[in-house]
Amino acid sequence: MALRKILTEEDEQLKKRSRKVEKFDDRLHQLIDDMRETLENAGGVGLAAPQVGILRRVVVLLDVNQEPEEVVELVNPEVIETRGEERVIEGCLSVPGRWGYVTRPTWAKIRAQDRDGNWFEREGEGMVAQCFCHETEHLDGHLFTEKVEEYVDIEALRAENEAEAEGGAE
Template identity: 45%
Template sequence: MAILEIVKHPSPILTAPCEEVTVFDEELGTLLDDMHETMIENDGVGLAAPQIGKSIRVAIVDFDEEQDIIEMINPVVTATGGAEVDVEGCLSFPGLFGEVERPFHVRIEAQERDGRLYELEAEGYEARAILHEIDHLNGILFDKKIQRIVDPSEFEEDEEGDE
């Protein structure tokens, strides 16, 4: 596996809609493995192919070791519900954090690395991360959805209050 370079804003690849994946082969599997390794190395919870310079509809989300990695190839949002505002960041925008409103619930259809179709439903933080990555595949960046910029020092204050 390889650690890939994260593409930073304002690279034009980040705002271009991605091409559908039509070939499900060993190269795609290697790309997914490299994306996961890159995401972990950069302390992320999600990564989309344009963030590593590939304009294809591939994204991953991984919250912790107890859950499987969510690999989304050609994902389509089939339903959403509710709404909530929470803080987001993005590996392509180092140091930028902001409050973004997103649906609380999402249902998607996507393909596995071998091309098999699957459906997934998620809520809360998991839904937020999935929708953030699917936005990347559509050329939509979170900075356009920020309602309020959040200074990183606000995170430190929250952590101190939790002790």
């Protein structure tokens, strides 16, 4: 396994549509393994292949609703159903230091293939649904910044939340 360089928003590669994976071979397995390691090292919750310079429809993400958290590998994923709507704060490994409010579904179902080409469906709520949508948008050449309704100073928000937590503990 190897760490891959994560491209940032000024890279034109991130604006291109990824191609469908046709070959389920050792090269694909190596890419997925590298993406898993890169995601873990970066401390993110999702990573799409275009973010590491590979225009293929491959995503790895953390299912934070599982205990322990589970890494999910998605090849040729598509969101096939969504429900609900919520305004959430989102960031991106390719847009370091910038956060903003976006509206995402509260629940989503995705259809994808595993690393060996077997089709499956998976459902997710909250952050997992958000991640399904965010990462599949990367595969179509879109960044979350296109959906941001309002940017957020994340450090000020953290300080505010800490102050509220301390005030509530008295």
